[in-house]
Amino acid sequence: MSQAKAAETKVTPRRPKETGVPDPFPYMHPLLKKNYGKWAWHDRPRPGVLHHVAESGDEVWTVRAGTQRQMDVYTIRKLCDIGDRFAEGHVRFTTRSNIEFMVSSFDKVPALIQNLQAEGFPVGGTGNSVSMISHTQGWLHCDIPGTDASGVVKSLMDMLHTEFVKEEMPNRVRITTSCCQVNCGGQGDIAINVQYTKPPRINHDLVANVCERPAVVARCPVAAIRPAMVNGKPSLEVDEKKCVCCGACYPPCPPMQINGPDSTKLAIWVGGKHSNARSRPTFHKLVVANLPNNPPRWPEVEEVVRKILYAYKKNAKDWERMGEWIERIGWPRFFELTELAFTKHHLDTWVGARHTMNMSAHVHF
Amino acid sequence: MSAAEDRATTAAGPTVPSWPAFVLGMMTSDKGTAMSKDDKIGAAKHVTPHLDQLEGGPWPSFVTGLKRLRDSKGKQYAPMMNDLLGQLEHSYTNRLGYWKGGTVSVFGYGGGIIPRFSEVADKFPASKEFHTLRVQPPAGYHYSTEVLRKLCDIWEEHGSGLIAFHGQSGDIMFQGCTTENTQKAFDALNEIGFDLGGAGPALRTSTSCVGHARCEMSCYDEVKAHRSVLNKFVDEIHRPALPYKFKFKFSGCGNDCVNAIHRADFAVIGTWRDDMKVDQEEVKAYVGAVGRKYAIDHVIAMCPTRALSLNDDNTLEVDNKACVRCMHCLNVMPKALRPGDDKGASILVGGKRALKVGDLMGTMMVPFMRLQTEEDYEALVELAGKMLEFFGENALEHERIGETIDRIGLPAFLEAVGIEPDPNMVRHPRTSCYVRTDDFTEEAEKYFERKKFERAAKKPPVAKAAE
Ligand code: HEM
Ligand code: HEM
Ligand code: SF4
Ligand code: SF4
Ligand code: SF4
Ligand code: SF4
Numbered sequence: 001m002s003q004a005k006a007a008e009t010k011v012t013p014r015r016p017k018e019t020g021v022p023d024p025f026p027y028m029h030p031l032l033k034k035n036y037g038k039w040a041w042h043d044r045p046r047p048g049v050l051h052h053v054a055e056s057g058d059e060v061w062t063v064r065a066g067t068q069r070q071m072d073v074y075t076i077r078k079l080c081d082i083g084d085r086f087a088e089g090h091v092r093f094t095t096r097s098n099i100e101f102m103v104s105s106f107d108k109v110p111a112l113i114q115n116l117q118a119e120g121f122p123v124g125g126t127g128n129s130v131s132m133i134s135h136t137q138g139w140l141h142c143d144i145p146g147t148d149a150s151g152v153v154k155s156l157m158d159m160l161h162t163e164f165v166k167e168e169m170p171n172r173v174r175i176t177t178s179c180c181q182v183n184c185g186g187q188g189d190i191a192i193n194v195q196y197t198k199p200p201r202i203n204h205d206l207v208a209n210v211c212e213r214p215a216v217v218a219r220c221p222v223a224a225i226r227p228a229m230v231n232g233k234p235s236l237e238v239d240e241k242k243c244v245c246c247g248a249c250y251p252p253c254p255p256m257q258i259n260g261p262d263s264t265k266l267a268i269w270v271g272g273k274h275s276n277a278r279s280r281p282t283f284h285k286l287v288v289a290n291l292p293n294n295p296p297r298w299p300e301v302e303e304v305v306r307k308i309l310y311a312y313k314k315n316a317k318d319w320e321r322m323g324e325w326i327e328r329i330g331w332p333r334f335f336e337l338t339e340l341a342f343t344k345h346h347l348d349t350w351v352g353a354r355h356t357m358n359m360s361a362h363v364h365f
Numbered sequence: 366m367s368a369a370e371d372r373a374t375t376a377a378g379p380t381v382p383s384w385p386a387f388v389l390g391m392m393t394s395d396k397g398t399a400m401s402k403d404d405k406i407g408a409a410k411h412v413t414p415h416l417d418q419l420e421g422g423p424w425p426s427f428v429t430g431l432k433r434l435r436d437s438k439g440k441q442y443a444p445m446m447n448d449l450l451g452q453l454e455h456s457y458t459n460r461l462g463y464w465k466g467g468t469v470s471v472f473g474y475g476g477g478i479i480p481r482f483s484e485v486a487d488k489f490p491a492s493k494e495f496h497t498l499r500v501q502p503p504a505g506y507h508y509s510t511e512v513l514r515k516l517c518d519i520w521e522e523h524g525s526g527l528i529a530f531h532g533q534s535g536d537i538m539f540q541g542c543t544t545e546n547t548q549k550a551f552d553a554l555n556e557i558g559f560d561l562g563g564a565g566p567a568l569r570t571s572t573s574c575v576g577h578a579r580c581e582m583s584c585y586d587e588v589k590a591h592r593s594v595l596n597k598f599v600d601e602i603h604r605p606a607l608p609y610k611f612k613f614k615f616s617g618c619g620n621d622c623v624n625a626i627h628r629a630d631f632a633v634i635g636t637w638r639d640d641m642k643v644d645q646e647e648v649k650a651y652v653g654a655v656g657r658k659y660a661i662d663h664v665i666a667m668c669p670t671r672a673l674s675l676n677d678d679n680t681l682e683v684d685n686k687a688c689v690r691c692m693h694c695l696n697v698m699p700k701a702l703r704p705g706d707d708k709g710a711s712i713l714v715g716g717k718r719a720l721k722v723g724d725l726m727g728t729m730m731v732p733f734m735r736l737q738t739e740e741d742y743e744a745l746v747e748l749a750g751k752m753l754e755f756f757g758e759n760a761l762e763h764e765r766i767g768e769t770i771d772r773i774g775l776p777a778f779l780e781a782v783g784i785e786p787d788p789n790m791v792r793h794p795r796t797s798c799y800v801r802t803d804d805f806t807e808e809a810e811k812y813f814e815r816k817k818f819e820r821a822a823k824k825p826p827v828a829k830a831a832e
Contacts, residue, residue: 013472014552018603019560020596021571024503024578024588027512032578039581041700052579060579070540072430073517073526080510080517091513092575093506093530095623102579120425136533139456141481141497141540143464148456150427151419158422182719184533187627218763221721248720254465261460274627276619276634277693278669281626283724295457296415318663319697350723 029090029102031060047167048123049109062100063087063112065121066132066157066164069097070140070150078119086112096132096174098125124165130173130309131164133157134186138179144251145179146194146264147293152177155297156192156305163309170316170325173309174273181247187272189322190308191284192301194293195267199224199243200256207235211253219248266291268304271323282323288340304340311337330364410435411451415458434526442525445541448489449525455485469496469544471551475604477561478547494543495525499536499562500554504573504591506531515557523550535572535614535623536562560599566763567605568753569612571595576617576635582695583617584635584708585736591615593742594749601753608760611753618704619692625716625727630766631752632713632727633745638735639705640685647701652679664694709735712748715767725767732789748782755782785815 025033035054042052050062068075079099083091086108087101094100099121101112113123125131133156136142138149156175163169178185178193185193207213213236217225224242228235236256238249247258258264268291272284287308291300308322315337316325326334335342348356419428431453434446452463469480479497486493502508516537520528525541532538537559542550551561562570571594574580576587594613601607614625617635625632652660657675665673672687673694681701695702712734713727731748735741752766759781760769770778779786788794 013548016471016473016551016555016603017560018599019555019558020599020602021501021592022503022558022560023592024505024507027503027509028505028507028578032507037577037583037586039577039579039583041581041703043699052581062579066424067530068425068427068430070427070430070527070529072434073521073528074433075425075430076513076517076528076530080513083510089510091508091510092578093502093508095572095574097530099530120423122423122425134533139453139462141464141479141495141538142462143466143481145462147460148453151416151457154419154422154424154426154428157424161423184718186533186624186718187724215763219721221723246719259461264460274621274624276621276626276689276691277696278667278691280669281621281726283627283726293460295460296418319667319693 027090029060029088031058031104032090032102034058035060044127044167045106045109047129047165048113048126050126051106059104059106061103061106061109063103063109063116063123064094064098064100064125065116065123066125067097067099067121068150068154069132069135079121082112082115082119086115094125094131096125096134098132122161122165124167127167128169128171128173129164129167130160130169130175133160133175133177133192134188135177136179136184142179143254144183144247144259146181146196146247146259147179147266148295149177149179151296152179152192152298152301156302159302159306160309169313171319171321173312173322175305176272180250181245183251187274187282187284189270189273189284189312190305191269191272192305193267193269195265195289196245196247196258196263197265197290198258198260198263199238199240199245200247200249200258201260202236202238203255203257204230204233204235206255207253208233211236211255213253216249216253216256219252221246221248225249261293264293265289266293266298266301268301268308270308271321271326273321273323275321277321278319279321279324279327284323286346287335287338289345304338307338307340332364410447411454413450413454416450416454431527437526440521440526442521442541444491445495445525445543446492446527448492449495449541452483452485452489452492455488464495469547471548471561473603474561475606476564476567477603478551479564480544492541495540496542496544496547498524498539498542498547498550498554499532499534499564499570500539500559501562501570501595502531502535502537502572504588505575505578506572507578512557516554516559519550519553519557523553531572534562535570561603563602563605563610565605566607566609567603567611568595568598568601568607569610570602571613571615571629572623573615574617574622576615580617581699581703582620582635582692584637584704585617585633585710586742587615587617587635589742590633590710590736590745593746597746597750598753607753607757609763609765611756611766613749619690620696626713627716627724627726628718629716629727630714630756631749632716633710634713635704635708635710635736636690636733637705637708638733639707641683641688641695641705642703643681643683644701644703645680648681648698649679651698651701664697667693669693707735708737709733709741710745714752715765715770717765717767721763722768722771725765725771727767729787729790730784732787751782785811 038055040053040055052060087103092100133153135149135153138145173189175190176186176188222242224239228237249256250258267289269284274281416428420426437443463484464481467480467482469478481495483493523546527540529538573587573591576583612629613631614623614629615633616623616625670687672684674682712731714730716727717725756766
């Protein structure tokens with residue numbers, strides 16, 4: 001902003017109202033409000049539809065539909081139009097960016113579904129389906145991404161659409177993505193995460209100007225970064241023998257360029273879950289690395305996800321999550337069924353690695 | 366004016382991108398950017414051959430949405446979205462990102478805006494500033510269409526027209542705002558009751574599951590817990606002054622629909638202390654429908670603690686002392702089984718994503734906190750405050766609380782926050798002999814004292830309310 005313009009617009013600044021988390025009750029469907037904390041049971045009359053019955057006997061039907069998460073105002077208004085015409089003017093979003101429309105009568109469900117589908121919003125994501133992939137920001141908006149997030153998700157959901165609109169998986173399948181190696185993504189039955197393959201290349205001319213060197217040195221999980229003088233200027237150096245290519249030094253110091261069109265790859269992890277149902281929550285485990293970061297549709301990633309997903313669908317028992325299925329059949333069989341390779345890189349080398357080894361004489365043949 | 370406000374006002378000063386325009390341009394071969402003439406947007410429309418391929422297929426396309434914004438005649442954001450598409454296509458071509466951070470904030474606050482400045486602004490000038498406003502959603506993500514429309518109108522006037530419901534942080538992400546419009550957009554959102562979320566080393570935006578609003582598994586009032594805790598510490602949200610981020614998340618039961626255990630430093634996960642409720646007629650109906658073998662294989666045998674047994678008459682026997690409230694049997698037979706009456710939550714601490722020591726799962730800190738009366742919720746807020754205070758004072762810079770606990774050891778942490786050791790905190794007691802135990806006897810005495818006291822205090826909640 002120019003000085004003149006700044007002066008011109010100078011008014012008493014408005015003090016913010018620090019209201020924090022908005023109260024949801026003014027926005028909540030009246031039946032949800034009325035029966036708050038007093039629900040008795042639910043069932044699912046068809047994929048994409050939940051039917052909840054309250055202790056009062058009130059019933060509410062919820063129709064769930066997928067969205068692209070990154071929505072333009074026209075898409076949101078279209079969803080609002082559908083909500084006003086075919087539902088009752090109240091919606092909510094799930095953690096995985098699906099939208100839910102609540103109605104007080106089953107009669108309203110078919111038209112609602114029809115109109116959502118006609119406008120291109122797939123109805124599903126309930127029960128034992130593959131729900132929307134939870135995703136991050138990527139090239140669209142993050143300052144450190146190794147790949148795009150929305151594009152990977154769109155490509156995969158085009159393929160997974162058939163499983164989103166059905167409930168034919170052994171249990172729910174929750175897929176996540178992360179467009180850098182260390183930040184936003186969560187644990188998933190299948191996780192598609194960036195995996196860098198080369199240490200950062202340092203632009204020494206810029207380090208001195210833009211980086212707080214102690215902060216960068218402190219960020220490295222393996223203490224591979226040292227202050228160094230390069231061409232008479234203070235800079236940093238990386239011990240490439242130690243470096244685990246995590247990219248943690250890149251956010252505090254953009255001259256530590258970790259991304260490269262050829263060195264930024266994708267890895268696939270399986271068997272993570274947050275839910276406590278049956279087994280304890282678990283972290284996902286590496287199964288494939290070095291898949292090419294291949295926009296706009298990442299076909300190599302799609303192929304591996306498909307293999308894993310359908311091996312699970314075919315072989316798991318009802319209610320086994322991905323990780324629980326593998327726990328039962330064993331990793332040798334998993335690699336066999338999915339036709340994937342087991343390498344030295346699957347052997348953990350991080351703190352606590354010993355606890356990931358087979359400390360027994362139990363062997364799967 | 367408090368010191369905190371002072372700091373914030375300074376932070377809200379002039380806007381300076383912290384990194385000079387640089388790095389990537391020097392390292393990549395520039396493949397150039399193609400344009401096609403189109404007078405709808407008054408400037409040449411970027412061709413986007415890569416992105417165009419993301420318009421087909423059955424899933425809703427964000428690219429089609431971006432194009433809709435670009436092609437909006439006369440809208441202030443149309444040129445910005447044209448260049449945004451151009452930059453994104455440039456990323457798809459060169460396989461690199463082109464945003465850098467900086468400092469942008471609104472008056473009175475030190476955080477909540479994610480500044481983005483383009484590194485290729487020379488090619489895509491209209492989207493050279495493309496900041497995000499992180500805005501806290503209503504607890505449980507409930508909206509009326511009316512308020513959604515208002516949010517759209519505001520963003521259409523001041524921003525790019527692109528909104529994410531919701532980001533991984535739990536915020537509504539209003540993506541794409543110029544530095545100049547950031548304040549205006551915030552003011553308009555703030556006027557209709559919305560407030561900024563957290564960013565940087567601060568208390569972050571929280572999420573809570575649908576829970577009480579529409580789920581029979583729910584064991585506490587998630588909205589009340591979410592709003593009581595977060596709104597008590599708005600200062601910590603708006604003025605980053607913690608060693609690093611701190612997140613609360615609220616799930617009504619062990620299904621943990623908002624991923625609290627791994628995505629929150631402080632996870633509140635609903636549970637119950639008395640026996641689960643069993644409707645034996647519904648159990649019989651379920652077993653009748655699926656058959657005994659299926660019911661045994663998929664409910665009884667899948668119970669992680671062998672707490673279930675199917676009687677010969679198809680009724681269910683539950684060993685409630687063995688049950689760990691994992692939720693499996695309730696999920697499979699929602700008509701037959703329900704949580705008990707003595708409800709509350711477990712508090713797990715220390716969950717986080719990889720940076721820096723690797724992913725951590727939250728671990729059990731408080732096995733049961735009753736959440737039924739006003740005082741119960743006040744106690745939750747108090748515990749939250751204690752934890753935040755400990756974190757603020759003891760964590761190293763850029764260290765999450767789970768890492769702090771690992772560094773100092775759980776016993777030291779418990780002592781600092783005033784929580785007594787409990788066998789529910791461990792999968793099993795220590796296996797390492799490297800420990801000094803000369804005060805073991807005194808500690809054991811304290812344990813027996815505590816147990817005596819707990820037994821005395823464990824009155825049913827109804828009795829308490831009647832007092
Ligand atoms: C006469 C005493 C000292 C001299 C002349 C000296 C000199 C230096 C110099 C020239 C640097 C590089 C600074 C730069 O290029 O920005 C440096 C860095 C450093 N010094 Fe010292 N130093 C002294 C004492 C100490 C002491 C006593 C400590 C610790 C107890 C220490 C710890 C460090 C550390 C950790 C760095 C690396 C900082 C970074 O990450 O950039 N130095 N010192
Ligand atoms: C007369 C005393 C000292 C002098 C002249 C001195 C000088 C330096 C210099 C020139 C560097 C390299 C900075 C660079 O590479 O840019 C350095 C690094 C460092 N110094 Fe010192 N130092 C002194 C004492 C100490 C002491 C007493 C300690 C610790 C107790 C210390 C800890 C360090 C550390 C940790 C580094 C960074 C090493 C790395 O990560 O590569 N220094 N010091
Ligand atoms: S996962 Fe990494 S690259 Fe992706 S949005 Fe998060 S911080 Fe950015
Ligand atoms: S990439 Fe990771 S391991 Fe390598 S130097 Fe950077 S922070 Fe250290
Ligand atoms: S976490 Fe539990 S209470 Fe909350 S919505 Fe999920 S199943 Fe229901
Ligand atoms: S809730 Fe889980 S642990 Fe408890 S009885 Fe059911 S299956 Fe077993």
